[in-house]
Amino acid sequence: MSKMGESQRIYSANPADYKLLEEIGNGASATVYRAIYLPLDDVLAVKCLDLDRCNNGDLESVRRETQTMGWVDHPNLVRAYCSFVVDRNLWVVMPFMSAGSCFHAMKSAHPNGLEEIEICFILKETLTALDYLHRQGHIHRDVKAGNILLDNNGAVKLSDFGVSACMFDSGDRQRCRNTFTGTPCWMAPEVMQAETGYDSKADIWSFGITALELAHGHPPLSQYPPLKVLLMTLQNAPPRLGDKKFSKSFKDMIAMCLVKDPKKRPTAEKLLKHSFFKHAKPPELSLKKLLSELRPPLNPVKDESAQQQLPSNMTPSSAEQEERSTSVYQKGISAWNFDIEELKSQASTLRLDDDETVESNCRDGFTTVEQFKQVLPMKC
Numbered sequence: 001m002s003k004m005g006e007s008q009r010i011y012s013a014n015p016a017d018y019k020l021l022e023e024i025g026n027g028a029s030a031t032v033y034r035a036i037y038l039p040l041d042d043v044l045a046v047k048c049l050d051l052d053r054c055n056n057g058d059l060e061s062v063r064r065e066t067q068t069m070g071w072v073d074h075p076n077l078v079r080a081y082c083s084f085v086v087d088r089n090l091w092v093v094m095p096f097m098s099a100g101s102c103f104h105a106m107k108s109a110h111p112n113g114l115e116e117i118e119i120c121f122i123l124k125e126t127l128t129a130l131d132y133l134h135r136q137g138h139i140h141r142d143v144k145a146g147n148i149l150l151d152n153n154g155a156v157k158l159s160d161f162g163v164s165a166c167m168f169d170s171g172d173r174q175r176c177r178n179t180f181t182g183t184p185c186w187m188a189p190e191v192m193q194a195e196t197g198y199d200s201k202a203d204i205w206s207f208g209i210t211a212l213e214l215a216h217g218h219p220p221l222s223q224y225p226p227l228k229v230l231l232m233t234l235q236n237a238p239p240r241l242g243d244k245k246f247s248k249s250f251k252d253m254i255a256m257c258l259v260k261d262p263k264k265r266p267t268a269e270k271l272l273k274h275s276f277f278k279h280a281k282p283p284e285l286s287l288k289k290l291l292s293e294l295r296p297p298l299n300p301v302k303d304e305s306a307q308q309q310l311p312s313n314m315t316p317s318s319a320e321q322e323e324r325s326t327s328v329y330q331k332g333i334s335a336w337n338f339d340i341e342e343l344k345s346q347a348s349t350l351r352l353d354d355d356e357t358v359e360s361n362c363r364d365g366f367t368t369v370e371q372f373k374q375v376l377p378m379k380c
């Protein structure tokens, strides 16, 4: 299924036309490589999914991701130029985002978060992508800094449609989904409660959490285990941005996203009109400094050509260390997508008198283990 690229170029479905270079990313389901499309000498990214490692549910998510990536046509969304099967792998060909993800930007240069001017531009572009997706009847369901990609020209694109969902499934407009997915720190309260269902407003909550992640370098509650994140999200007041260094309009915009009742959250379209986004500066003013500070998001350990491109101030051992800490952080978060059964079994073995989490949550409102278990999703 070869397709026209953004630049009106056609990319073939012949693997011999692509030369895979170094690894640039590694997610729960795939490895992403920088690659050259030999007929045009174009640099691209190729996501390789090992189909043998996928069970039926994963295959469905792969099918959805490639399908969504194929039809999206928006400057702030990563689209698939084409996809095809090579041996037991699915290759998805897409534009190469040379500066990597916002998660990578924070880990490599700004562990305590980005500047407001940078965040404002990145969020405005991301929200524009969400507005487009929602108008098409789609929910992204995994909005987070790790899925917001940057290139060295200041382009911002939302990626990873592995868990995105269509609200028009089965031909009917299905406004509410009731499948449990997403990652706990960014997950809206209504998504955690499987029986209530959710819609595109769940992305607005995740967007608010992503704003806090960009401001602090990590999302709220990231220090807690998944089960505790679920419970605290449901029971505690929504997180807020408190730091004096940020503007009132930024704090107010986040507060509008992080309202527990989804009906009271604004749509992406309405949120784009918030005064915070009126201050967004073009990338040459907002992202120039950040982009100049970033190391290329290449895998320095496994690939010699990648190692040659490391800046002189980054020794292989510090690069290795960063890679290790990054992969632990990413796994700790992304793997949660697939750990719902594990969470349920954890909950079933918990006893009120021997678990601090349950005890504290009972103090905060839950009175029985049964009540506590009811917050856990029944579907996944």
Ligand SMILES: Nc1ncnc2c1ncn2[C@@H]1O[C@H](COP(=O)(O)OP(=O)(O)OP(=O)(O)O)[C@@H](O)[C@H]1O
Binding pocket: 024, 025, 026, 027, 028, 029, 030, 031, 032, 045, 047, 078, 094, 095, 096, 097, 098, 100, 101, 104, 146, 147, 149, 159, 160, 162, 297, 334
């Ligand atoms: N087009 C691209 N250009 C540059 N880097 C990319 C591109 N696509 C993905 N990456 C990098 O690869 C990483 C993993 O990609 P992706 O998130 O698509 O994989 P995944 O297996 O779906 O991840 P997850 O664990 O979030 O489900 C991203 O975080 C990003 O750093």
